Amino acid sequence: MAKTNAGRFFEDYAVGDVIKHAVPRTVSGGERALYHALYPARHALYSSDEFARASGLPKSPIDDLAAFHVVFGKTVPDVSLNAVANLGYAEGRWLKPVYEGDTLRSESEVIGVKQNSNGKSGVVYVRTCGLNQNDEVVMEYVRWVMVRKGNLDAPAPETVLPELNKVIPADQLVVPEGLDFTGYDFDLAGESHRLGDYEIGETIDHVDGVTIEEAEHMMATRLWQNTAKVHFDNTARPDGTRLIYGGHVISMARALSFNGLANAQMIVGLNGGAHANPCLSGTTVRAWSEVLDKAETSAPGVGAIRLRLVATKGGAPFDLKGEDGKYLPDVLLDLDYWALMPL
């Protein structure tokens, strides 16, 4: 009897299956400090208990993206160990802040399958929930991946394609209970710009860059208990390089976006995202943003801003795709998200 996990193949997923992912995780100040050591994260709400309390929260939560990474990491052994490609994200929502002492686990429901015409692989759609120790859903998102077939003779399943919102409507965003930006301290937050100061269509070059080292992305990816071999084992890819976890690039770009978006405090929605090109150690990551939309919320003083966040490894800021409609080779990430910002 083989004791190790070989991962699931395309034929092992059926619509309606619920996968209870392994290894729950209690987070502490250690994860928070490591997040600040690994990324140039400076958003005040995630740095200071006092700032968080002045905003109506009990204390400073774990960074929203750290919560995402913890939830995501647990799904890797069940969802993407045999994945050929990570194709997309949709309908990501953060529903409750995660605090030190919380214990997170993950569950995924298979919501779509479509075998590829070559018969060798297929696309699997899962809706993943992160739950805390009280069985409350702290976040959820849909992800689809291309997975190899293990048995090429397995029959093709009936195609099921989920209907997914391209953008989460602003009225479906969940603002954390108690959040109140009416007494927001812009000096302490680092910038004076409020929601009204941003215009739809406006682009911001975040200016700063960070050169990534192998030790850093591996420490981050291990911390989230992501087990994909390509991130850690320099014999796993033919060219001997280690592929940087796409989430590491997301966190790096988001942290860099502080410079120009210091008041885009909490991420509450993930509309979509593409890892446009692979990222390797030695890359200097930069970021730019585009304001896609703005909205009000029911919480006092709290607005929502929809942003495109692009990470690059070179090229001119604001360049995204070529004439062929494909991402330019220097683009690493194209992310579409909602964040909360003082009105």
Place this chain on the structure above:
Amino acid sequence: MAKTNAGRFFEDYAVGDVIKHAVPRTVSGGERALYHALYPARHALYSSDEFARASGLPKSPIDDLAAFHVVFGKTVPDVSLNAVANLGYAEGRWLKPVYEGDTLRSESEVIGVKQNSNGKSGVVYVRTCGLNQNDEVVMEYVRWVMVRKGNLDAPAPETVLPELNKVIPADQLVVPEGLDFTGYDFDLAGESHRLGDYEIGETIDHVDGVTIEEAEHMMATRLWQNTAKVHFDNTARPDGTRLIYGGHVISMARALSFNGLANAQMIVGLNGGAHANPCLSGTTVRAWSEVLDKAETSAPGVGAIRLRLVATKGGAPFDLKGEDGKYLPDVLLDLDYWALMPL
């Protein structure tokens, strides 16, 4: 008066001496998070307070090997600063889990000495205890090292060789108070295999590999306050390499063994171990295990499994020694330990 510590030489140890090692250490969630960032550690009992509580413990302890490293690190300035070689371990037992907020210190008793026939060095045996803030012994082990003589004219001491168990009898293993695996959640733990699913003699290739960077092993070794120069100073060895702390390889191999031994939750005994070959930065570490024995314990649902854990830097899994009886050059570690596993 020289103010710095030159370390002890062979003639400075006498059987019966008790050395109170310096620099007590309070552990926190920071050490736990760093352990998870440095190693792909996924055993659920050390990851989740909830899982630990469901197993009868008050919360999730610090990883057993982290506790070992903290205890071990304190002994380096007194035991192995002038060591030529780390020869072996025996009779290691974990007696009480270590929790966040506990403060550890170490004491060693010299239990054996034997001058080498060349008159230039000798072997010193110490029994080391790690104690917490309540003076309870949390772990103990015997270690022997070859140490240079500082004064070649110092007379050879009377040889004393301690009698050491080659294997700790299962009935001398200490199961943490309250531990109960009768409600064990195999889904959350990550694998379905219980003690009865393993056969004595069975071997498991843990499949995954991790390539080690200088920054990682140095951060780990410093965290345990291990001061041996060869790990940190690229001028300390003639070839300019930094030798990776053997304990880093132990933790890496143990973490890799999750894949196939996810339910070997708590380490309670260290029967022996050899650092077969040096490990350097850039090495991709892999691991395989062999089931050496199985036993019951008095705790509900809790069995014990005795495992050989081998770390390698290449070669075929399950190859260990050549025809000459010596470790093959790709073998880094050969460890013999007892772990607790659900029946």
Place this chain on the structure above:
Amino acid sequence: MAKTNAGRFFEDYAVGDVIKHAVPRTVSGGERALYHALYPARHALYSSDEFARASGLPKSPIDDLAAFHVVFGKTVPDVSLNAVANLGYAEGRWLKPVYEGDTLRSESEVIGVKQNSNGKSGVVYVRTCGLNQNDEVVMEYVRWVMVRKGNLDAPAPETVLPELNKVIPADQLVVPEGLDFTGYDFDLAGESHRLGDYEIGETIDHVDGVTIEEAEHMMATRLWQNTAKVHFDNTARPDGTRLIYGGHVISMARALSFNGLANAQMIVGLNGGAHANPCLSGTTVRAWSEVLDKAETSAPGVGAIRLRLVATKGGAPFDLKGEDGKYLPDVLLDLDYWALMPL
């Protein structure tokens, strides 16, 4: 409207201005563990809650230099983003220990300006305070930097040069409330030398060395939320190197000084300091100290020792300056500080 922070130029500072720096920070056991992973820090008071309690404190504080780095990091976007050089420190005092759970913020008052004769830059003097969540000043220091002018046509301000103590008089040092070294455990602290064992003029070679990696200094510098581009972005300097944050060298040297100064427990005064030469990844840092002065304090059993701490990347210990009075090329740091030591 430009959204990103371009930093201040020389003409943007006026004597009397008070700058409220952004991004307050709550510290936890995570910062403490990372400090111990990044530096070979072993001073017992910062490692053990029990040792700290036996010395009259409520628990182990965050390392004094970690507190300094947190306070300092916040000032970078406002003080040194356009700095040409970091010229000096003076009158640094630690006024209250910082504990896990404390939230720090920083404020600086401009206390001096002097335009350079070339008309292209000037020197700015600021007195910076770190404050905790109760608005208590936990530390303060003066720093002066050379800053470029943004508008070369801006008129030169009236020169104001602050009067600064070259050395903080011992009676102005603040000993933490309750500190008592009368029951000091020299065994646990790691060395037997008390204040009376050191002589003014005595020099100590701290013997050990640490080779620094890019990942380490970047993690440290990010942890303190220092945003200076030259530390992170390998395109920021013409030669493609990343400059190591001077504070990383300070912490490394101070940690290395444990070997010979294990009982110089708490830093309470910073008289001055010079970053003599830049430090790059791959450098093996060593340290030596010179006893400059000794004093008593009003706290039981507590004396003060004034030390020169020199970090080097080679050369003979105790060599500092050439015949031309300039620092030798292998000298990285020359720091003058007061620490508390048992009498």
